Amino acid sequence: MSAFAIYAENLTKCFGSFTAVNSISFSVEAGEIFGFLGANGAGKTTAMRMLCGLSKPTSGAGVVAGYDVAREPEKVKQSIGYMSQKFSLYEDLKVWENIRLFAGIYGMRGKHIASKTEQTLAHLGFEAERNTLVKALPLGWKQKLAFSVAIFHEPKVVFLDEPTGGVDPATRRRFWEMIYQAAERGITVFVTTHYMDEAEYCNRVSIMVDGRIEALDTPKNLRQQYSAPNMDGVFQRLAR
């Protein structure tokens, strides 16, 4: 089971009498792009928090990057990257300062950070923006930078929580190309989104309804199984 990048078995979280996540089980292989879909309030965020070591499961087991999320949350956090639409970078810090800060948080060494920063900025085509405050960057650029920062320390798994909300269509696609590149390097990508076309980009997709995983397969198989023309159709069928 440790061969999996993410492994969940009967993972459950209750808040009082309310069961937010109800015994979900799944596994994600290394280098896979795993789409984690569900309606608002279906339990996606809670499940993701447990997998990131931020919230202790009520019962069940979760293993991320080889570490138990309940017993070794600190080690889990060390081996993952995280990016959300709401919080990703400090707006009042410069581009390089953000990179330096997060690399430092993950314990990277100064020299290594410096050379890798150059590499990353060059890859993004951001060399001229090194000293720009993040708040002055267009949204699309911020998201790309945030993703680069999230995988800067070469985590085994990266969690992306609605990373492309409100981003323009072209930038959204460029963003997904970055995700593909990361996956090709062996980074496992765990992503939530409300754009159903993006669900198609995932190797496999799970759909949560009321705390349970109701469907889990490749987008193609899901379309066939629910005889829907696209993932939007599958989602409508399941979440209604």
Place this chain on the structure above:
Amino acid sequence: MGTKSNSRLSAVNGQLIKKEFRHIFRDKRAMLILLAMPVVQIILFGFAITNEVKNAQVAVFDPSRDASTTRITERLQASRYFDVVRRLGSAAEADEAFKEGTVSLAVIFGENFDENLWRTGEAAIQLIADATDPNQAATLTGYASSIIADYQQELLQLHSVPFRVTAQVRMLYNPQLQGAYNFVPGVMGMILILICAMMTSIAIVREKETGTMEALLVSPVKPFALIFSKLVPYFALSVVNLATILLLSVYVLNVPVTGSLLGLMMLSLLYIFVSLALGMLISTLVATQVAAMLASGMALMLPVMLLSGMIFPVESMPEILQWLSSIVPARWYINGVKKLMIEGLPVASSMKEFAVLSLMAAAFVAVSIKKFKTRL
């Protein structure tokens, strides 16, 4: 237009006010803080001022060193209240001792004490106390005076000649001994302005922050109605607090209302209104709840504590601070409360306070209505 639109208008106000009360009553924690704060503060201050004095450090200047002065000094030393730690070379040295902070009471005997006492039947002792803590100073001089009086009593019993030892008391740094009766007006001044200004400004700014202000702005509600409806519930709450404070101070701390209760209530209601208007003004200037909290906390709490005469008497401040303190509403209110509640002066005596506070209220309301934006 006419009565129909008027009644509709008041229905709008009614709904707005109802909504504000709901906000307050549903936030149990805020309610608790609002209503418990005055009780806790009054009791806290109440106990803080009645601390028992023990082994206070005393300096003695005794130029004649005769039988009587030695006897009195011994008695001071023997009592559990005092500890004679220093002999002074001159009366002027007392000042230094106080500045060093090593003593809290100085006993200065007159020249040729014993001789004067026997020959003229009169001798003088000066008691100097550090009155920055006025309560302690009063207690110390009281105890010392009674020890001296005891000695005098003894002399009277032994000899039939009438002796008089006059203890002359001098309070350093805070000659009027403001304290015991001072903190009640002070706490009133502080609590009322904190609750009114902080709570109203936060309540208004919260709507800006959560976006509900946007929805209200696009409605036909007049800005004045909007703000007015925020003031009403806090006005009511403050009246409750005012009653709590007065009851506690009269029945728990035995600080009675010696003057006109009606006058005191009038002044307090006016002050509450000034504070609400100030909260309104703050809310038009800031955009976030944190900023409102900081603005009302820093801009109100510190000046009220430091400049209003609550802790340090205004009369002993440098001129510039005295001048500054005159723009602090609490200073005028506390002054007025002292006159009406403690000193028992007639209402006419605090006309100046009434006038200044009314002016402030009018100014705050005018500025905040002018500043209130009908757009984002």
Place this chain on the structure above:
Amino acid sequence: MKALSVNNVSRSYGKVQALKNVSFEVEQGELFGLIGPDGAGKTTLIRILATLLLADSGRATVDGLDAVRDYRAIRRRVGYMPGRFSLYQDLSVEENLNFFASIFNATVRESYHLIQGIYRQIEPFKSRRAGKLSGGMKQKLALCCALIHKPSLLFLDEPTTGVDPVSRREFWDMLASLRQQGITIVVSTPYMDEALRCDRIALMKEGGCLKIETPQNIIRQFPHTLWSVQGDPMYRLLKDLRRHEDVISSFAFGDAHHVAVRSERITTLQLEENLKMLDYKNVEVKEITPTVEDCYMQLTMDNEQ
């Protein structure tokens, strides 16, 4: 009289120009969409129309009323739903509704016919605090509150952002039925697929309008032939397609890539053969109708050149 007329409206925040000379008109009873990503100027535009913000230059009228001078009159006849959830979380569903009715001098009964379709869905929860509602429910309540005074015009700022696809669809169904009742609706959204639910749309980018048209005409005016191309592995396929000399542009679109081609130089069969030679499995190439998103990206590229 036009429901809405916007003439050369511009607005800046400091150095950032949020709106650049925007002009358009909306007919009575039209469902008009402002489509574009964050930073396109949608919110600024809606706020100016809702009289919450002043334009730096240009003029806007709502129902023939000047957005600056007659703002009081406008506020009485428009409904506005801000981008953020703008109801009182500590008041119940019913209390929120009554409150918003009262500040508009209206009653729930007067406008019940307008909201009943929506309100019935949240009525079972009417004594629940608004803060405890699910995302979709909150949107429905907010819409009810915006409709409570029977507005003739409705401004909705990104009502479906961050909402799941099922709730989004329900929301658009509600807008469609409101439109049936003759209300003019201006709605902004970052989701391009929602454009098809509008009568006309303005495609916005960085403060300007790329195009103002019916979605059908926008799609008709797409300048190239568009093919959907599938084949495994998809990511390598995208890179190879971009290198192909007869391909103008290629973007990932869900399970397929959308490829604009020079159709006079290549056929679908030829491309299929080309790809099979490059070792792709399950290759499928077919001609498709562009989506609004294809058009948006095309217009963006045209604009940049």
